Amino acid sequence: MGYPKDLLSSRSIIKHGLYALIAPEGLVNNVVPGFENCIISILGSPKLGASFVDYIITMQDGGKNAEGFGGQADVETFVYVIEGKVKAKADEQEFELKDSGYLYCPPGTTMYLENIAEGDSRVFLYKQKYRPLEGKKPWVYSSHSNDIEYRDYDDMHNVHIKDLLPTDIDFDMNFHILSFDPAACHPFIETHVQEHGAYLLSGEGMYNLDNEWIPVKKGDYIFMGPYVQQAGYAVGREPLTYVYSKDCNRDAELK
Template sequence: MTERRYATPPGGLPPQSDLLTGRAVFTEAYAVLPGATMRDIVVSALPHWRDTRVWVIARPMTGFAETFSHYICEIAPGGGSDQPESNPQAEAALFVTAGALALTIDGAEPETMEPGGYAYLPPGCDWTLHNEGPAPAVFHWIRKRYIPAEGIAAPEPIVTNEAAIDPTPMPDTEGRWATTRFVSPDDLRHDMHVTIVTLQPGAVIPFLETHVMEHGLYVLHGKGVYRLNRDWVEVEAGDYMWLRAFCPQACYAGGPEPFRYLLYKDVNRHASLDL
C-alpha cells in the first residue's frame, strides 16, 4: 500500500545566505512554481476568512489557463470562514494535506476532514470551514465557474477521503500508473475532474499527451521528470505545474518512492465558441 504523505508549502523566508538560483519558470505553454517559491512574502488574505493565509498558485489568465483558480490555504487554530465563497456560480474541490478541518454543508452536522480528505462543493452550496484543532490545517481549494448542461442536474456535494477509494490502474501498466478518482469519468454532471495520479518508481507516461484540457498539478509526494512542451523539467514534492490547453506532456517517476500529484482538468462540456 502506498504510504500517504502530503507536501505543504514551507512558508517563512530563506536565509540571506541562499543562492538566488532556482527552478521557477513561466513560458508560453506552462509554468513551474517550485515549493521554495511558496513563502510568507507571497501569501494573501481573503475576505471573510479569519486567521487564514493563502498561496494563489493558479488563476484565470487570457491566453493561458482560463478555466480555474487554485489556492493553498493555511488556517491557524480557531480560524476559518462562515462565508468562504463570494461567487454563487463557483464550484469547489477541497483537498486536505495537514491538520484537521470541520466542514459544514447546507447546515448539516459538521464533517471532519483530515489529511487525504476530499470534498466537492457544487455552485450555490452553503458551506463553512473551520479549524477546531490544536495545529494549523492546510488544504487545496480549486475553484471553477460551473458550466450547466441542459437537462442535466448539477452534482451533489461529496465528502470522502483518498484512503476510502481504490486507485484505478491505467490500462496495460500492471498498476504502475494509477488514478484515484473521486467521481466517475462518465458522470456528465461534473465539468471538472480532480484526481490523484500515482506512478510507482520507474513508471512512465509513455507518450506526449496533447489535449484541450487545462491542467494544474501539485506534487504531493516523491519526485519525477516531466516533459512540458519542449523541455524536460525535474519536479519534487511541493512543486506545482500549470499547463495551458494543448501543452504536450509526459513524465518518468524518479527516486525510490512513488511519484504522486493532485491533478485538475476541465472535462465533459462543449468548447466555448466565444473569444
C-alpha cells in the same frame, strides 16, 4: 526568512498561458477576504492563463473561513486536505475531513472551512465557473481518497489513478490522484484540450511541459494549459503522486 544565505535563484518557471512550475520556496502570502488565521498563496489563476483558481493554504490555530467560500450561482468549489483535520460545511451538511479528505460544492453552494487539528492543517483549494448542461446538475460530494482503491492507468501496473468525484455527465470537471511507482511514466506524451492544476503530494520526477523536461518534487505546483505537451516519470525511492483537476464532459465552445 531573514537575509539570503546564497545567490538568489528559483526553480519556478512561468510560461503564461502555456504552463508553470511554482516551487514552494518562492511563494508569498496573499490576503483573501473571509479567511482568518490562514497563510494563503494563489497558485493557478486567469492571470496565469488558467480558467480556474488554485490556492495552497496553511490553516493555523483558529484558521477558518466563517464567511464562506464560493456560493455564487455559477461557481463550483473543491477542497482537498493534504494534512491535518478540517471541519467543512455545505448546504447544512457537516463533514470532518482528515488527511486525504475532500469536499466538492456545486454552483450556488457556499463552502465553510475551519481548522480543528491540534496544529496546522494544509489544504489545496479550487474554484471555477461551472459550464451548465440542460437537465443536469451536480451535487455536494465528500469522501477521503485513502478510502478509494487505485486502478491501473492505461493498463500499466506501475501507474495508478483514483477518481475523486462521480464520473456523471452532471459534473463538468473532476479531480484525480495519479501515482507513479519509481521509474514508471506516462505511456506517451499527451497533447489535449483539457487543462490541469496539479499539486505534488510525494516523490520526485521529471515532467515534460511544452517539450521541456523539468525536475519536479513534493510541494511543487504545476499548471498545464490546453494543448501543452505533458508527461512525467518518477525518480527516487518513493512514488511520484499528485492531485489534479481536469475539465471534462463538455463539448468545445465556439467563440
